[in-house]
Amino acid sequence: LLSAIGGPRFAITDAHVAPHLPPIAYPLLVIEPGEASKGIATYSLVLEWLAESQARRDATLIAIGGGVVGDLAGFVAATYMRGIALVQVPTTLMGQVDSAIGGKTAIDLKAGKNLAGAFHAPDAILVDVQMLATLPAREFVSGAAEVWKYGAILDAELLAELERAPLSPDRTDLARIVRRCAEHKARVVEEDEFERLGRRAILNFGHTIGHAVEAAMGFGPLTHGEAVAIGMVAEARLGETIGLTEAGVADRLRRGLSRQGLPTEIPPGLEPRELMAWMGRDKKAGADGLAFSLLPAVGRCTLVRGVDESAVLDVLKQE
Numbered sequence: 001l002l003s004a005i006g007g008p009r010f011a012i013t014d015a016h017v018a019p020h021l022p023p024i025a026y027p028l029l030v031i032e033p034g035e036a037s038k039g040i041a042t043y044s045l046v047l048e049w050l051a052e053s054q055a056r057r058d059a060t061l062i063a064i065g066g067g068v069v070g071d072l073a074g075f076v077a078a079t080y081m082r083g084i085a086l087v088q089v090p091t092t093l094m095g096q097v098d099s100a101i102g103g104k105t106a107i108d109l110k111a112g113k114n115l116a117g118a119f120h121a122p123d124a125i126l127v128d129v130q131m132l133a134t135l136p137a138r139e140f141v142s143g144a145a146e147v148w149k150y151g152a153i154l155d156a157e158l159l160a161e162l163e164r165a166p167l168s169p170d171r172t173d174l175a176r177i178v179r180r181c182a183e184h185k186a187r188v189v190e191e192d193e194f195e196r197l198g199r200r201a202i203l204n205f206g207h208t209i210g211h212a213v214e215a216a217m218g219f220g221p222l223t224h225g226e227a228v229a230i231g232m233v234a235e236a237r238l239g240e241t242i243g244l245t246e247a248g249v250a251d252r253l254r255r256g257l258s259r260q261g262l263p264t265e266i267p268p269g270l271e272p273r274e275l276m277a278w279m280g281r282d283k284k285a286g287a288d289g290l291a292f293s294l295l296p297a298v299g300r301c302t303l304v305r306g307v308d309e310s311a312v313l314d315v316l317k318q319e
Ligand SMILES: NC(=O)c1ccc[n+]([C@@H]2O[C@H](COP(=O)([O-])OP(=O)(O)OC[C@H]3O[C@@H](n4cnc5c(N)ncnc54)[C@H](O)[C@@H]3O)[C@@H](O)[C@H]2O)c1
Pocket: 014, 015, 016, 017, 020, 033, 034, 035, 038, 065, 066, 067, 068, 069, 071, 091, 092, 093, 094, 095, 098, 099, 100, 101, 102, 103, 104, 105, 106, 113, 114, 131, 132, 133, 134, 135, 136, 139, 142, 224
């Protein structure tokens, strides 16, 4: 499929992924793995590399890796010569079901994650679940949190399937499940490509509290998916507290996510007030208070604006 792309090609990957790739016939830049590579320094390095390699406007940048490579390469492709073609080849479960789809590209600034970026839709996304075979188990489970999220917000049938057996790399129906999640994401993004209508914000289920937990812990102790799992259970509890979510949903998610190997409780030592402060700082917080994507029932979700602060504090306090 990659050979079908016309024009000169340039690829970028990271040092964990590179050893698993077949020989590549065009220039390949290998960056250091990890979130630290999603910053201005590597961004500038990739731009300079393209310029030195005399990449022109007709070039295609191919991002082969997880969300770090995908977000960084995406932002490079969005800005190099005011935009060149981009192909995403996600090699993490997180990438295949989430980050490679939807056209959001970004790098981190000192003040926070994803603070500089652009919408730049990929021209193609190539997904092969066999690439997940070499993914560390913890990274696989982290991506699985997003799969559970699609079940929770859009797909009760998928959620029930995951409850029967958690997602695993050797599951024979893995490709079907990944495709189903990718289609969910693509459909939501199509309805609200530039995140102006609120529809895309339903994908933030578990992320409002999850991001706060991730940030309060200083990014590192928890993977993104682990933080989101904690956030999904807390936000389901929040929905139940304000009477929007059917009773029992939070417990169902807690049991399932914990079978999947994900944490479900806010780590001890994180003060509710501190988490609230992180939520307020989130770039997704609106002028009219905190917005949450909440579940009336499993498989359905709705964006709720101006959620009462005291209800949120209550949920954050629960042991
Ligand atoms: N653009 C979006 O819409 C969007 C959505 C979600 C997350 N993100 C971003 O994605 C990033 C996280 O992505 P991620 O979870 O994929 O992390 P990642 O890119 O850091 O990859 C996780 C780890 O797995 C390694 N790896 C990747 N593929 C591998 C493979 N096939 N075999 C062995 N090792 C492999 C990587 O080197 C890395 O060490 C964050 O920066 C986040 O902000 C973006």
